[in-house]
Amino acid sequence: MTKSVDVSRPERAKRAIRLRRVTRFVLIAVVVIVLTCGLALFGLLWINYSIIRMTDSLMVTDVAEIRPTTLAVVPGARIYKGGRLSAYLQDRVDAAIELYNAGKVKKILMSGDNSDRYYDESSAMRNYAIEHGVPEDDVLRDFAGLRTLDTVWRTRDIWGQSDFVIVTQRFHLPRALYLARALDIDVQGYVCDRRDYMQSVAARLATREFFARIAAWCDINILRTRPRHLGERESLSGVEQDLKVKDQRKEIWQREKFLRNNGKI
DSSP: OHHHHHHHHHHHHHHHHHHHHHHHHHHHHHHHHHHHHHHHHHHHHHHHHHHHHHHGGGEEOOGGGSOOOSEEEEEOOOBOGGGOBOHHHHHHHHHHHHHHHTTSOSEEEEEOBOSBTTBOHHHHHHHHHHHTTOOGGGEEEETBOOSHHHHHHHHHHTSOOSEEEEEEOTTTHHHHHHHHHHTTOEEEEEEOOOSOOOHHHHHHHHHHHHHHHHHHHHIIIIIOOOOSOOOSOOOSOHHHHHTTHHHHHHHHHHHHHHHHHTTOO
């Protein structure tokens, strides 16, 4: 009996040592994971804070404070069946019309999603503006404004504008302005929040925008992302664009269909 006890003591000691080693490894792993997650979270918060801070001075809420320029750019948002604008999009277009009527801009560029032949944000936005008194020739359409990056890049390269006003909600403006400044555009941001939006929708958009700002920072600083569609220079004539609008729309949605079918987007 005494011999059995003597043999088991070293075994228990070895098990205790192994347990301490495993425990130590687990604790170290947990600390490393927590620190890594903490640093990652700090990085994400820092990117958002930096973008918001560096663009705050570019945002204007009073139409009288907007510096006159040639173009107002309106990023697209959801439209409903029949071309009815969502609340967010209607406020953007209304604010652009306000700038036009105040003589702050000469033209309005409606930049939206046309990735499907049955969905056309830009035309719905243009129709609304024309119905509210803006002449046809002064309302342009960008059918390849699939992302904010595409919108500002194409405005610069396709329409040749390096000085314009972006019209959108406050939650969206920091990212839009950041991308424009990264492309050396002399940009202003006109805040168009004109109502109390549904809290559930606003919360969802705010969460999405948090990660969208991070994606925008990566697009500029790491990935060097370019627009999915570029092309030839366009004039600032809405009437002239009408002559070739069918071909422009078809080119975009067919290209998008090809990219989807081949797993490239």
